[in-house]
Amino acid sequence: MTNLLRANFFRMRRDHMFWTCFGTVLACSTGFMIFWCRDDIQHGLQTKLEQYYFNMALPLGLFTAMSAAMFLNAEYSEGTIRNKLAVGHTRREVYLAHFLTVLTASLFFVAAWLIGGCAGIPMVGVWECGFQVVAFYALIAVCFTAAFAAIFTFLGLLLSGRSATVTVVLAWFALLLGASVIENILSEPEFASGIIITAEGMQTTDLGLNPHYVSGALRTFYEFLRDVIPAGQAIQVQSMAVLDPLRALLCDLGVTAIFTLGGLAFFERKDLK
């Protein structure tokens, strides 16, 4: 296992896609932060660092997906995966080593985002919400990134065909789309607007219940589903509004465990040709 990890990390250090993704996350995080802060300062608006600091949480999954897809695809296309098994490593070790490599790469992206975002400190000062709050959201980001890594490793290692790369990268889009749909449903206000704008000006009416508002058990289910999808947590971290942090962390743990255990079980039986 140690040998496998050493070999994977050795390859990761020379992987162009990994460094491209790392550089892009760092450049975007730094560049956008400077751009947004400068824009606000120029317009005389009061701004806080945390207002923009978590904006990069959403696209993190895409970079994890691209890096994982390319890294795992090369294992099959170059025949490395068969070599590893031929020299006596178990399939379980091979799968776990790949998962840990993808996870490490994605944690590097998280670090690039967090470091790059600090570019705004000289312009607007440190976080007003306190370091603890930032650390708390960073922890959730690390956990949902681990869940993303587990999902992408599962897909990348079990779909060895030509379309594996495409499937892994599109999986992120599908997760984002699903999370956005749930977010839209949950963001419906409970009461319909009591203000009507007419030709004679603004008129107030009685507040009515919004028929699109989801309540009760169904709302709890949707909230749970939003936490289960890592992209749903990314949306919550981006807007700094994680509804139930403990549930979010447990969901990440659950998703990571299910996909890793499932992946191990399926990979044991996979025909590697």
Added chain:
Amino acid sequence: MRAKLSVNLLLRANFSRLWRSASFWVSVAVMSAISVFELAVGYQPRLQGGAGILDNRYMIFALLSGVVLSAFCSLFTGSEYSDGTMRNKVAVGHSRTAVYLSNLAVCAAAGVLACCGYILPMVIVGVPLLGPFTMSVSSLLWFTLCAFIMTAAMCAIFTMIAMLNQNKAVVAVICIFLAYFLLFLGIYLNTRLTEQAVIPAREYIENGQILVREAMPNPSYVQGVKRTVFEILYGLPGCQAVQLLATAEACPVRLPLASLGAIAVSTTAGAALFRRKDLK
């Protein structure tokens, strides 16, 4: 005469491969599935006594086509390299330009067909379910034509990337990333360019007194060279999808013209570079 025949043969071969391509049928199926999902979501307010509007749901295919086709174009064209078909075509005497153009034509046709996979359920099931479109037929057809030309432009860009790089995985990642990037750039540009130039005067109550805030210039309003740059970027295929949705009824002529320009530039550059490419 020989060149024309050559392109016809290539087109016939490519279309024959298209009908057997799993990635093409998956693309059509994904677009159809999203169409059915949108109809189901649109029908819910009608069940509760409200009105479901078909127009907004119909237009979503313009947004989705880029991402779906980025995957298709990279897989379909990538197979030409991985299966060695590309070299065979050149070896039997087809010109490289003909090979390039035939691939572009098939990818663009597949793009339009995938969009039809979305449009057909929307029209056949949507109209009886949600009622007719509120916009005029001419506006609807004009919007659809603009969206088709934009889809063809996206396919032209993806085909260029796929024809110039033999690594299918790299091509897939670049194309999908580009599709996401253009889509999110379009959403950002739409937000910035639709900012009002002036924040209107407003009356508000503070400590029981009615106060008036005078109209003031909006600091977020983009102007000058920056606005011109933003408007040019907003016309790029992909970004344009957001603009098409925003101006569906009166879609300006410059949008399809910008798409045709993108097709011309990418095809000229792609074909020129492909002629010099080492096919190994």
